[in-house]
Amino acid sequence: MAGYIGNLALFFSLIFNGFLIFSAIKEIRSNNFNNFKIINFCNNSIFFLLLISFLTLIYCFTVSDFSNVAVYQNSHTTKPLIYKISGAWGNHEGSMVLFILILSLFSFVFARTKVSEKLKFYTVFFQSILILIFLIFLILTSNPFDQIDPKPLQGLGLNPILQDPLLVIHPPFLYFGYVGFSLVFSFALAGLVTNNFDKSWSKVANFWIILPWSLLTIGIGLGSFWAYYELGWGGYWFWDPVENASLMPWLAATALIHSNIVTLKKDKLHSWTALLSIFTFIMSLLGTFLVRSGVLNSVHAFANDPYRGVYILSTILLITFFSLAIFIIKKPKKSLYGKYSFFQRDNFILINNCFLIFFLSVVLVGTVYPIILDAISGKSISVGPIYYHTILAPFLFVFLFFMSHGPLLSWNKEDKFLQIKNFKIFFPISIVISLVIIFWFFDYKDIILILGLLFSVYLIVSIIFDWITQKKLSFNFGRLISHLGFGTLIFAIFINAYLSKEINAAMKVGDEIKIQEFIIKFKSINKIKKENYEEVFGNFLVTNKEKQVELTPSIRKYDRPVQFTSETSIKTNFIVDYYFAINLSEFEKEKIMVRFYYKPLMFWIWLSILLIAFGGIYQTFRLRNEKQI
């Protein structure tokens, strides 16, 4: 019954959408934009109908209505309630509903903001075209309300690896980020079409770029954190295509935030900002395609139907084609270059924009090239961390250097001498700090490590200096926090990469082994039974010269579907993580394979990501309040 309501709501939202586009085209033809009422009414209705549809789907999952295919395939009565609810977006169909709902939500909220009628009209129009495309996709190829008759008595269950509290919130954050960029995309097209791409455009766009960017940052952070403690490989970023898929829009959006500031402050770089607005959303769509079409094999690959892949591919390329064609035709002509000077803030931003696009290209090539090569020549190559680290590291240092000085430069005048003075302050301080760190902690010296520490410390020092001498703290607070977060993130990543230790061994109860500076004792093993799984705990005692830690990693055997997962045990003192995992395959045999990791500064990596996101969120609130005043 509920399924019918949801289905009906979907169809009606499709009808309203068609009507919205139809009447919008009529308005455009007659060239008067005073009939915003109808458009607005349709826009609101679409949002509420989609909301109803999504809530209905959640309801079906909550009450385990197995007559619904999506519920049958992804849920089970014995599953805890929270995972029943999150099951609604833990599958292809449900997540597509969420995708469209967010498209519509952004359109709904945007229509309520203070923007010129014409811009608003076109933005809502372009946004509704996106909604239409994805609604048709949803209804034709992946309707979440498909019924099974007769109704099965039990569902197949949710992949246990996805039964995790973090994964309840990870996809929504990621989606708000990914899909949120659609609004800036539509808004950019609206600006182009109406020849309104100028400072006032940037002022409004600022909010709509930073908001999804902050949410995407959190989403990526959550995914990474989940991979760290759930997958049990001791790592937090694997350069997996799916992770890259979320990193690419992030990089594009980071470039966009900065170029948009230049457009706002100096009325420059219009075309570049417009192009990045389009490009950021295309990167989100590419991510959606990679994850959803079955091109990749991963936990995220829900859809196995090849037609879905072809549909997503064609729509994404059509959207790309039309948006870029609009850009080519309506490219903003106006460009105020003014006096060029190297030591000027906009120039440093532009340089770092180029670096960000370079990073993006490296990730794009690393992700897409192996897939295409495999399909064309049948050759498999693996592009792993070494590729990314080797190519990215040297450029990252230069990037950090420009990032340190950029914000200290003036927008309008050349202040070369001030920067040389700053350099004379920052450089000795950071070199002392990084050398102390290196000689204190490290037995061997690696040039990449030294440079990494030097430049990240340099950035942090410059931010602290900026902070102390700051006259407009509340205005710059968001930027300072995000940049500080980035500095500490790079610092923590480098320390972590070079100081981490890993021990692999086969052990049985009672064993005690001594490897490197650690003594590991396997004390006992015990078993418990929970609602939807059985768990076997190993009890280990790890001792080194600093401290003694007791760790209890486990193996879970889930009932539906039957699957084993490894639960790690992590103890942290905020400086170092002690991380323990046991292997799945040797389950309940005499000896089990154990893995112990010593991971410094992991906490600081998570904290840094939070800082980066927090800076963005602070900024959006500030922008919001500013507008109301």
Next chain:
Amino acid sequence: MKNKYKIIILGITIVIIFILFLRVLNSNKTYQPNQMIGKKIPEFILEDLLNKNTKLDSNILSGKDFAILNIWASWCIPCRIEHPFLMDLKDKNQINIIGLNYKDESMNAKNFLKKYGNPYSLIGIDKKGEVAIQLGAYGVPETYVLKRGKIIFKHIGPLNEDAVNKILELKK
């Protein structure tokens, strides 16, 4: 005029990307029939469908030189289509066929065998489908060829002439 060329170039680029990715999609990597091939079958002990006192133990399978493990269910329509092939393999080629009765009611399964004949020497009851999952099965029916407990070939879906010929070839 210049814009026109730009748009044409853009269009051509998009078409090339489309063709490239279409090939990627059609290469169909999600289908990996050889995932379990070369590996030993997972360990399990199941009750026999027809004889309560016997057990189907994966160790018995390991001891056999050549055997076929067939996943089936009475509610599965394609299983009826492949059934004559199984009967032939047993009667004409003297192949030892082991059944895995997947998520089925015992009564229905027994009726099914009465109606169509029983090609199996042993039938394990996999009521919850756990063993099938451990085997990496995609669905019912599915057939595994085992040599000393090692999976050397796997056929997804109902058996056909080609699959039967392949099995007979492997037996040699």
